[in-house]
Amino acid sequence: MKRIFILFILFQTLWNFNSNAQSTPKTVIAVSGDGIHKILIKNGFDPIKYYNEFIRLNKKNIGKRNGLYIGKKYTLPAKKESDTETAAKNPKSLVNPLFGKKYENVPIEGSQLKGAIYYLISGHGGPDPGAVAKKNGNTLAEDEYAYDVTLRLARGLMAQGAEVYLIIKDENDGIRDQSILKVDYDEVNYPNQKIPRSQKLRLRQRTASVNKLFKQKGKAYQRLIVTHVDSRGQKENVDVFFYHHKSSKNGKKLADQLQTTFKKKYEQYQPNRKYTGTVSNRSNLYVIRNTLPPMVYIELGNLKNTSDQRRILNSGNRQALADWITEGLLADYKSSK
Ligand SMILES: [Zn+2]
Numbered sequence: 001m002k003r004i005f006i007l008f009i010l011f012q013t014l015w016n017f018n019s020n021a022q023s024t025p026k027t028v029i030a031v032s033g034d035g036i037h038k039i040l041i042k043n044g045f046d047p048i049k050y051y052n053e054f055i056r057l058n059k060k061n062i063g064k065r066n067g068l069y070i071g072k073k074y075t076l077p078a079k080k081e082s083d084t085e086t087a088a089k090n091p092k093s094l095v096n097p098l099f100g101k102k103y104e105n106v107p108i109e110g111s112q113l114k115g116a117i118y119y120l121i122s123g124h125g126g127p128d129p130g131a132v133a134k135k136n137g138n139t140l141a142e143d144e145y146a147y148d149v150t151l152r153l154a155r156g157l158m159a160q161g162a163e164v165y166l167i168i169k170d171e172n173d174g175i176r177d178q179s180i181l182k183v184d185y186d187e188v189n190y191p192n193q194k195i196p197r198s199q200k201l202r203l204r205q206r207t208a209s210v211n212k213l214f215k216q217k218g219k220a221y222q223r224l225i226v227t228h229v230d231s232r233g234q235k236e237n238v239d240v241f242f243y244h245h246k247s248s249k250n251g252k253k254l255a256d257q258l259q260t261t262f263k264k265k266y267e268q269y270q271p272n273r274k275y276t277g278t279v280s281n282r283s284n285l286y287v288i289r290n291t292l293p294p295m296v297y298i299e300l301g302n303l304k305n306t307s308d309q310r311r312i313l314n315s316g317n318r319q320a321l322a323d324w325i326t327e328g329l330l331a332d333y334k335s336s337k
Pocket of ligand 1 (some may be wrong): 228
């Protein structure tokens, strides 16, 4: 009896080991009501993280608006190693309603950013939409796109155990997968302040919020990430680029690290296109000059340029931007310890 029991445990262990390694990809049959998100959640995947990979694996069987066909077989992604390892140790997740219904559940994937504190400012907001462009009769507003990337970034950082403060937030937007993000004016400033109309007061307000928190947190590793989507001439195609404060060594290091990560990602995903995003100091901008934590100011692209619009309007690309920024921030934190 005893021997059978031991054998059973051994067998089960081996089986678990194999299923984690996923040497043969698992497949599932789509049933009525299944979508990519639903099928990923049902099978224990973080839908936001594995969405693109699912599409890549099943390209042939994905319909209009990324719909699935009932009765068709779909391949599930292989879980990233970090997920399977930490899932066993730490199955916890947290909930943040700011991410919206679909994404409010944040599975904790690891603890690589434990101890790190991030302040995230998405550009403009409240009465100020920032840069504005037109696309097929729709209005594109900078603040909505910067905010969506910022939310995705916040989610990625929290999934690695970071403490994250969204300095600009909108209670009812959440992470949005549409390509046209509706323009609204109800963003507020942390913790819950109305954003003033005057640019000077607006920038002063967000700067004060960050600085107050920064002083409370003392000596912890603290970083500020500011996200904008520029507007330039329609023909000008710009890669993601970075500003830092002239005399901040840690700010420059952060910006350099992000640039390195983006360069690597471009080599991997767009090998025929050379990445030309720059790092420079721009201390004449109010937020750069007056905030206390080491910071990086990220320009995601030119809202008016058709090819930059692909980077910003596609939700999968917005997620990729957030993931790459997360990866760069991870590397910076690691190298600071
Ligand atoms: Zn801006």
